[in-house]
Amino acid sequence: xxxxxxxxxxxxxxxxxxxxxxxxxxxxxxxxxxxxxxxxxxxxxxxxxxxxxxxxxxxxxxxxxxxxxxxxxxxxxxxxxxxxxxxxxxxxxxxxxxxxxxxxxxxxxxxxxxxxxxxxxxxxxxxxxxxxxxxxxxxxxxxxxxxxxxxxxxxxxxxxxxxxx
Numbered sequence: 001x002x003x004x005x006x007x008x009x010x011x012x013x014x015x016x017x018x019x020x021x022x023x024x025x026x027x028x029x030x031x032x033x034x035x036x037x038x039x040x041x042x043x044x045x046x047x048x049x050x051x052x053x054x055x056x057x058x059x060x061x062x063x064x065x066x067x068x069x070x071x072x073x074x075x076x077x078x079x080x081x082x083x084x085x086x087x088x089x090x091x092x093x094x095x096x097x098x099x100x101x102x103x104x105x106x107x108x109x110x111x112x113x114x115x116x117x118x119x120x121x122x123x124x125x126x127x128x129x130x131x132x133x134x135x136x137x138x139x140x141x142x143x144x145x146x147x148x149x150x151x152x153x154x155x156x157x158x159x160x161x162x163x164x165x
Contacts, residue, residue: 003062003119004053004100010116012045018117022076040128041120047096047130054097059083061103062091062119064110076108078122092125093137099123 016038024034060080067077080089080102091099104115126136 001104002053002100003102003104004048006104006112006116006119007045007048007100010113012042014113015045015117015120016041018114019121022117023121041124044120044124044128048100051097051100053100054095055101056098060089061105062099063105064108064115064118066108076118078118081105091119091122093133093140094123096123096130096133 019041020034020038024037029037060082063079063081065077065079066074069075078091080091080094081087082089099119104119106115110118123133126133
C-alpha cells in the first residue's frame with residue numbers, strides 16, 4: 001500500500017488525535033495554539049489528498065522502527081529504506097508528491113491511523129507547507145556545502161559567549 005492509498009483510507013481527526021497524544025500532549029501548549037496546530041495538520045492532510053503522486057527515480061519504502069531515546073523512553077523512528085541497497089534516509093526533506101508514491105511497510109504492526117500520524121509528523125517536522133520544508137532543505141544543504149568546503153569556524157561555547165559580550 002502506498003502512502004497515498006493509506007491517506008485515502010483514514011479520516012483526519014483520529015490521525016490528529018494520535019499526533020496530539022504522541023507529540024504534543026505533554027508539551028503544555030495552550031488551547032489556542034493547539035487549535036492552530038490542528039488546523040495546520042488538517043490543511044496538510046487535505047493538500048496531500050489532492051496532490052498527485054510523483055514516481056521517484058529510486059525505489060524506496062517508508063519504514064518504522066522502535067528506538068530507545070536518550071532518556072530510555074522508546075519512540076517510533078520513521079525512515080526511507082532504499083530497496084536496492086538498504087540505505088536509509090530521512091523522510092522530512094522528500095518532496096511530498098514523491099512521498100505519496102512510496103510503499104508503507106507496517107513493520108511494527110500499527111494501525112493505518114497510527115502509521116499516517118507518524119508519517120505526517122515526520123513530513124511536517126520543518127513546517128506545514130512544502131515550500132517551508134523546501135526552504136529549510138536549501139538552508140541545510142548550504143550549511144553542509146559550507147562545512148565541507150571548510151567555511152566553518154570552530155569554537156567552544158565559552159569562546160562564543162565571550163565573543164557575543
